[in-house]
Amino acid sequence: MCGRYYVDDETSREIKKIVEELDKKLGNTSAKAKTGEIFPTNDAAILVAKGSKIEPDILKWGFPNFKNKGVIINARSETVFEKPMFRTSLTSRRCIIPANGFFEWNANKDKIYFTPQNENIMYMAGIFNLFENESRFVILTTSANSSIEDVHDRMPLLLTENQIEEWVFDDMRTSTILKQTPYLLNRKSDFEQQTLNLF
Template sequence: MCGRYSLGLSWEQLVESWHLASWPVEPHWTPRWNIAPGQDILALGPSKEGETKAAWVRWGYPLGNRLLINARCESLTTKPLFHEAMKSQRTVIPADGFYEWAPDRRAFRFTAQVPLSIAGLLLRSRQEPIWRVVLITCPANRWVGDIHDRMPWLLTPEQVPLWLDRHSTQYRTLSATELPLTRYAVSSRLNSAQEDTPDLVLPMPES
């Protein structure tokens, strides 16, 4: 699963990395190092002018008595909940790292040499006016597999426009990639969603 990630980039870095159009979130943007479910997060999508825009959405979709935060890539075409979202509500969640917990509850951070684009789906219920998002997961690759069996579905820069294009079906051909990742242990303070400071991304001894 993917239960926490970080986006410690400036607004200028976000605009450059994802070629964002000017958008009202700019004055309200603050870098984040411990983004958790239930919070408002940045999501990217296409504008009517064909540009990439950013908007605030809430991470997690209420489903019965639980909050659905992830969607398995294997079930995207079979679960009715995702049917409409897959056709026209695909989104990208920008990140600069994500976290997973080992079976012994040690927390690890995963990063890459490029900013990360996590595939997601936008959902909205009839009972509320806000958009919600679930992050798509896939089987873990060789950099994550010995820590957890699932990981975020990371799109390459070339895949991002194909995933976001709502007038094309090329997104159906996309698959998870072997994006090289760097891994290191981080502080157990990450366990608290109230903690959100830059030192959370500093390496800790794995022992």
């Protein structure tokens, strides 16, 4: 599962560039992508296809949950083709959610922050759709790898930078990417951060 992620446009050159491109494209409109800790229903910067190019846009995180209140924020990669709510989006509206890392909570309710080992940005696979004239996205999840499985049994479906265009444009690669195991991650807990700050 992925219920919270983090975007830092100050230290991440790639994300800063995405935010700057959005500001330039949107001009002085009221639309603004949230940075810092991103919660469900926040407006966030994502990457989508615009013709033959991949460009940043601002979408709301979460599909409306018509059965109950709230929103659906994740879709399971193993069953996404089978679900009517997600099937069309998967075939024609795939997107990328850039982040510095994401949060997960363990059985003791400790908040743990997961980040890439060798980069300062991660690319999460997503899909989007239009609901009452509002574009919204969800993050695809997959089985947890060894760097997170002791904390949670799910994690975002992570893409390498080389897979961005494949995920967005190449329909023949979709099924293969859905089955891949994400790369390993670093972790840091809130408790560890607080301990470090004491000394």
